[in-house]
Amino acid sequence: MIEILEIPEVRARVSKLSVKEYHQLGEFNENGRRTELIRGIVIEKTSKSPLHYSIAMHLQEQLQVRLKGDWKIRFEGPLTFADSEPEPDIAVVPAGNYTHGHPKSAALIVEVAVSSVSLDRANCGLYAEAGVGEYWIVLAKQQMVEVYTGSSEGSFAEKQTYACGETILCASLPGLALPVSSIFEIT
Amino acid sequence: MGSQPLKSAMVEILEIPEVRARVSKLSLEEYHQLGEFNENGRRTELIRGIVIEKMSKSPLHSSISTRLQKAFAALLGANWDVRKDEPLTLVDSEPEPDIAIVPALDYSAAHPSTAPLVVEVAVTSVLLDRANCELYAEAGVEEYWIVIGGKRAVEVYRKPSSGKYSEKQIYQIGETITSIGIPGMALPVASIFAAP
Numbered sequence: 424m425i426e427i428l429e430i431p432e433v434r435a436r437v438s439k440l441s442v443k444e445y446h447q448l449g450e451f452n453e454n455g456r457r458t459e460l461i462r463g464i465v466i467e468k469t470s471k472s473p474l475h476y477s478i479a480m481h482l483q484e485q486l487q488v489r490l491k492g493d494w495k496i497r498f499e500g501p502l503t504f505a506d507s508e509p510e511p512d513i514a515v516v517p518a519g520n521y522t523h524g525h526p527k528s529a530a531l532i533v534e535v536a537v538s539s540v541s542l543d544r545a546n547c548g549l550y551a552e553a554g555v556g557e558y559w560i561v562l563a564k565q566q567m568v569e570v571y572t573g574s575s576e577g578s579f580a581e582k583q584t585y586a587c588g589e590t591i592l593c594a595s596l597p598g599l600a601l602p603v604s605s606i607f608e609i610t
Numbered sequence: 611m612g613s614q615p616l617k618s619a620m621v622e623i624l625e626i627p628e629v630r631a632r633v634s635k636l637s638l639e640e641y642h643q644l645g646e647f648n649e650n651g652r653r654t655e656l657i658r659g660i661v662i663e664k665m666s667k668s669p670l671h672s673s674i675s676t677r678l679q680k681a682f683a684a685l686l687g688a689n690w691d692v693r694k695d696e697p698l699t700l701v702d703s704e705p706e707p708d709i710a711i712v713p714a715l716d717y718s719a720a721h722p723s724t725a726p727l728v729v730e731v732a733v734t735s736v737l738l739d740r741a742n743c744e745l746y747a748e749a750g751v752e753e754y755w756i757v758i759g760g761k762r763a764v765e766v767y768r769k770p771s772s773g774k775y776s777e778k779q780i781y782q783i784g785e786t787i788t789s790i791g792i793p794g795m796a797l798p799v800a801s802i803f804a805a806p
Binding site for chain 1: 623625628631661662663735737741
């Protein structure tokens, strides 16, 4: 714990890094940890539990068989936004060449939440601002998916929660239909 | 399945405790790469690996630190430098205290890494200044004063050992602080504050 961040007025004074400054820092921080930039704050990526990784990997495979070659599925790849560079579990972006710049938006972003969903929910604003078509938060323990759609002016207009037995029809990837149960039936 | 309209709420991510636990600290080297001003043109300090913005100073704050600087300069000879708002380079921090008194040496290649006396002026809040006791004690700062502007009093911390000060004394108007960080220096508390 960084004790000074427990003081509210210190939190208000934390200086935010620009994406440019963040890129100067290198891929690993001083402790060898991988990081993301969220709203100008450099935060360390958490280690993934077996459940987290299994769901994310399995979901990636499920999307892979359902999507055509027009799309690229990025697994834990960075997206570069105005004040952030998150590395969501899954990002579906138009197929293209990203060797000189990470994608600036995505048709679909998926985050898997196992221990806590607070930051993933807070990141709705981040993804909506970037014009992400649809944002899914997979709630591993509840076996449910929160689906956020209709991004405009920095927020998603609608949130729908899907449970096993239901099928998510993705609005931003026309033709994509994914039964919720297929996310959690890991063989 | 339920559909609900969403309220747009700006969430400050540092208000989420688990995010605070994941904040990545910057090293001094990384901090020095960032340049003197941050992207918003604000001046910064590095405290425990966290880059924080310096606050604008109130007239009371500025007048107290200016008085202190003049008083120290008058009391001390050429063997000491009275640094105002200048950096000290510590292990994981680079604070810029209101006043740091250091031996008069050449610091053109590196900021001082400790000081016999550091003074912070606290007007609106004293919480960070008190939290920084550890920072200065670890760095072997002999004496740390927190001038409480609103209360016309001075908290004096002494005897750093194992990252803590073992002694804290509060001085009021009418009393005189006899420094042990700068032996022989004595400053009446009244001289720090303008007459009421």
